[in-house]
Amino acid sequence: MSRVEDNILLTTDSYKITHHMQYPPGTTTVYSYFESRGGKFPSTVFYGLQYIIKRWLVGQVVTREKIAEAKEYYNSHFRDDVFNEAGWLYILEKHGGCLPIRIKAVPEGMVVPYRNVLFTVENTDPECFWLTNFLETLMVQVWYPMTVATNSRAQKEIIARYLDETADTLDGLPFKLHDFGFRGCTSVESAGIGGSAHLVNFQGTDTIAALIYAKQYYGCPMAGYSIPAAEHSTITTWGKKGEIDAFRNMLEKFPSGLVACVSDSYDIWNACENYWGKELKEAVIERGKLGTLVVRPDSGDPKTVVVKVLNILEKSFGTSRNGKGYKLLPSYIRIIQGDGISYESLQGILEALKVAGWSADNIVFGSGGALLQRIDRDTEKCAFKCCFAEVKGKSINVYKDPITDRGKVSKKGHLTLEYDKGHFKTLQEGKGDPAKDMLVTVFENGKLVKEYSFDEVRENAELPLVKKKRAAMVTS
Known part of the structure; x- marks a missing residue:
């Protein structure tokens, strides 16, 4: 049977x-x-x-x-x-x-x-x-x-607009919205289908099933990419007093390339100001010759938290001004906001950054349930x-x-x-x-x-703004 x-x-x-x-x-x-x-x-x-x-x-x-x-x-x-x-x-x-x-x-x-x-x-x-x-x-x-592809593309439009207004290029756009949605899906099959739909618009994902579906059904050898990243268990098992040792371990075990470290297990402000910004500052800068640390807040009101985290990191690491006059952290440090991200919330967060004088180039986003599950046929x-x-x-x-x-x-x-x-x-x-x-x-x-x-499929779905920028680069 x-x-x-x-x-x-x-x-x-x-x-x-x-x-x-x-x-x-x-x-x-x-x-x-x-x-x-x-x-x-x-x-x-x-x-x-x-x-x-x-x-x-x-x-x-x-x-x-x-x-x-x-x-x-x-x-x-x-x-x-x-x-x-x-x-x-x-x-x-x-x-x-x-x-x-x-x-x-x-x-x-x-x-x-x-x-x-x-x-x-x-x-x-x-x-x-x-x-x-x-x-x-x-x-x-x-x-x-x-519908997942449509929802994902709508968020891409928002991010592209703010990048166009506050950044010098759109180069980072393909990796600005990362798929965290595997665990929130109703099945491995739905994760593969929905996750591959997101990859029509972006290239960042932690949903491995999506890669398999894109390869099996659309012939794409590798549709998306990820980086080493911490979760709360890999930080909190060091204990509250050992959080800084957990952070140091991340820098040492992954000495090059991008690495993301969740930093809100206890006190995100202390983590950014004293751990990353003081005690580990030289290690972060030294590692910056070979890669980028991505600090991850994961709780609180995103509009408030991301701006405050950037302001704290600015005091320790400084900033520069891009061609459009917006602040940019040094290339060796960025942040990722992976909590509370949806089509509805994204514009408010990016607008808060813009009002505070920060370029959208400083941040990437991760989205789970709102990306792959908060939709239906209607x-x-x-x-x-x-x-x-x-x-x-x-x-x-x-x-x-x-x-x-x-x-x-x-x-x-x-x-x-x-x-x-x-x-x-x-x-x-x-x-x-x-x-x-x-x-x-x-x-x-x-x-x-x-x-x-x-x-x-990706080319058919590409934003007109991206195509226009691409064409302008070719003609120049």
């Missing part, structure tokens, strides 16, 4: 098992689409469909054993024989267990305003009209990587709806229009996504120009026909 993770026939909602009996007689085509109907962010970063396709849809995914297993489950579950055994056997015998489905989608990493089609699904065999929406449950799960109001069908040879533009919620009005007919003069527009009812359609066939009849590298 296989696990549910191995049997695609078991990866749907219960009620869909009966839907093959509910379509009008003579139905031969069901064509559906996926979109963000609105939500927290005005645009979405489309990412994660390739994972779903490779994980679940490619090759022979239907076998006689899986059909028998599903029939046993569903007959017991419904206490009735409502399972579409004949339909699945047809797929096995006629298509070799490959799914007769076509999926068209926008390029992964593309940033698309909400209320636009992101992908479509349709059956390629008229006998398998029921299959399109059977797959809805699985296909809609693209909401998660898509964050971007993701939905999958049928919009076209053929019944007895007749084309039908299918839609819903609930009188109680006009926000749930769905699109009609065949769809194309077109881009003109800087704007996306979804054309309905077959009125679009196929030559201008940005939806690309990515899967057809069991085969992945278009594959995106992680580099391509």
